[in-house]
Amino acid sequence: MTDAPSGTVLSATCPSRAALEVVGSKWALLIVPLLARQPLRNNELLRQVGGISQKMLTQTLRELERHGLVQRIDHQTVPPHVEYQLTALGQSLSEALVVVDRWAERHFAAVASARMAFDRRR
Amino acid sequence: MTDAPSGTVLSATCPSRAALEVVGSKWALLIVPLLARQPLRNNELLRQVGGISQKMLTQTLRELERHGLVQRIDHQTVPPHVEYQLTALGQSLSEALVVVDRWAERHFAAVASARMAFDRRR
DNA sequence: CAGCATCCGGGTTGATACTG
DNA sequence: CAGTATCAACCCGGATGCTG
Numbered sequence: 570m571t572d573a574p575s576g577t578v579l580s581a582t583c584p585s586r587a588a589l590e591v592v593g594s595k596w597a598l599l600i601v602p603l604l605a606r607q608p609l610r611n612n613e614l615l616r617q618v619g620g621i622s623q624k625m626l627t628q629t630l631r632e633l634e635r636h637g638l639v640q641r642i643d644h645q646t647v648p649p650h651v652e653y654q655l656t657a658l659g660q661s662l663s664e665a666l667v668v669v670d671r672w673a674e675r676h677f678a679a680v681a682s683a684r685m686a687f688d689r690r691r
Numbered sequence: 692m693t694d695a696p697s698g699t700v701l702s703a704t705c706p707s708r709a710a711l712e713v714v715g716s717k718w719a720l721l722i723v724p725l726l727a728r729q730p731l732r733n734n735e736l737l738r739q740v741g742g743i744s745q746k747m748l749t750q751t752l753r754e755l756e757r758h759g760l761v762q763r764i765d766h767q768t769v770p771p772h773v774e775y776q777l778t779a780l781g782q783s784l785s786e787a788l789v790v791v792d793r794w795a796e797r798h799f800a801a802v803a804s805a806r807m808a809f810d811r812r813r
Numbered sequence: 814c815a816g817c818a819t820c821c822g823g824g825t826t827g828a829t830a831c832t833g
Numbered sequence: 834c835a836g837t838a839t840c841a842a843c844c845c846g847g848a849t850g851c852t853g
Contacts, residue, residue: 587802587803588799592791598714610814612814622846624847625845636805638802664794669788679780680780732835745836746837749837769834816851817853822847827842828839831836831838833834
């Protein structure tokens with residue numbers, strides 16, 4: 570990402586930026602809350618997160634792992650048994666996301682109707 | 692988006708999904724908190740949000756407006772003077788986002804070092 | 814079961830130029 | 834100042850097929 574030319578401010582500041590990248594991912598937003606409940610395996614995630622492809626799942630999980638939010642636990646058995654669970658850092662994030670989730674649930678209707686009203690007048 | 696085949700659950704549920712789209716936008720996450728402080732004009736946003744292009748800015752603002760989060764105020768003057776400010780709905784969202792922002796600021800270092808450690812072992 | 818490699822179509826983004 | 838239009842580049846993400 571091109572770094573902010575001077576004049577950029579506060580919440581748009583570099584530090585938050587980097588961490589916000591994590592949140593920017595549509596799928597991460599869905600996966601983290603799921604894992605907050607309990608560790609899950611690849612296939613379970615595949616099922617529970619509707620509409621995600623195997624590719625995107627692995628990709629997102631890797632990214633979450635990379636950012637220290639998720640821990641990959643390979644039980645080293647045949648057939649393979651791998652579990653994903655949140656790290657302490659991941660859990661702290663999930664607590665923040667819960668707030669957003671709650672907002673989404675509470676205000677979903679308002680957003681939907683705003684959108685319909687807006688689209689109608691176009 | 693292909694809708695979730697049965698078996699999908701809770702936070703991955705339709706309602707949250709739709710509202711989460713708003714949050715999914717990288718730029719919205721930066722713009723909303725900025726507007727929470729005070730209404731801003733196009734150019735001010737362009738400056739304060741580092742790295743965004745005019746196109747993306749307009750596009751994101753339209754989307755936020757469409758979702759009922761931002762209100763566009765055209766003062767009908769020459770030269771043009773347009774301000775963007777959060778609606779009540781937008782402000783309620785910003786409160787949720789503040790939590791995420793705070794998380795980002797607080798845990799930025801941890802994320803960064805996790806990433807470096809991860810990348811090193813590749 | 815978990816996951817990688819590959820191909821590839823389409824949506825998203827940036828650059829540039831132009832309008833009111 | 835605020836914004837649109839256009840075009841090309843790029844990357845995302847799905848589908849498929851294969852491995853341990």
